[in-house]
Amino acid sequence: QKEVEQDPGPLSVPEGAIVSLNCTYSNSAFQYFMWYRQYSRKGPELLMYTYSSGNKEDGRFTAQVDKSSKYISLFIRDSQPSDSATYLCAMSLSYNTDKLIFGTGTRLQVFP
Amino acid sequence: GAVVSQHPSWVICKSGTSVKIECRSLDFQATTMFWYRQFPKQSLMLMATSNEGSKATYEQGVEKDKFLINHASLTLSTLTVTSAHPEDSSFYICSARGTRHNEQFFGPGTRLTVL
Numbered sequence: 001q002k003e004v005e006q007d008p009g010p011l012s013v014p015e016g017a018i019v020s021l022n023c024t025y026s027n028s029a030f031q032y033f034m035w036y037r038q039y040s041r042k043g044p045e046l047l048m049y050t051y052s053s054g055n056k057e058d059g060r061f062t063a064q065v066d067k068s069s070k071y072i073s074l075f076i077r078d079s080q081p082s083d084s085a086t087y088l089c090a091m092s093l094s095y096n097t098d099k100l101i102f103g104t105g106t107r108l109q110v111f112p
Numbered sequence: 113g114a115v116v117s118q119h120p121s122w123v124i125c126k127s128g129t130s131v132k133i134e135c136r137s138l139d140f141q142a143t144t145m146f147w148y149r150q151f152p153k154q155s156l157m158l159m160a161t162s163n164e165g166s167k168a169t170y171e172q173g174v175e176k177d178k179f180l181i182n183h184a185s186l187t188l189s190t191l192t193v194t195s196a197h198p199e200d201s202s203f204y205i206c207s208a209r210g211t212r213h214n215e216q217f218f219g220p221g222t223r224l225t226v227l
Binding site: 002004008036041042043044045046049088095098099100101102103104105 | 116118121144146153154155156157158161205207214215216217218219220221
């Protein structure tokens, strides 16, 4: 079993839709949870990070962590064509993010 | 700020040759650099972690004699794939972290194809 599972997609939605991206994980010791966005031929860039369970909101993005279910989500409201990218979840055991465990990434396409 | 570059962006080489990939932090001092590898439809996998001036720490299953990492300065780390074989063909991506951040900043990656 992979430590982090993520549906690779692609996920195709119309502009303005609410997008839900998800990851499940097996190691209950993970404490920090991150979402990265990767445009084609670019490196991943950090979108959001959360610690332990709960929600965190930043503009159109909301990250949610449910440690009891070992399930994390990223919601994108009012999606835009510029949101089209691959979204990777990542997690680590501690705040010292030396060892990040990544999901495979979900490719999102937002069409006008 | 926090820009990381990689060179080359892609490289094709013959089996048995060595390939060097550079990773540079352009606007900050990277005390720690990380090298990842990503095969098609798989996750980014950490290969090794290097701190400036120290030997790299390799993840289990990664051959240190095959993947030579040098982190001689606070802005440059290099990964040399020695005696490359077709199974080494992959996307290699570095990241860097400075003293002011806990976040890793990623480079754009290098696509290696070994014929």
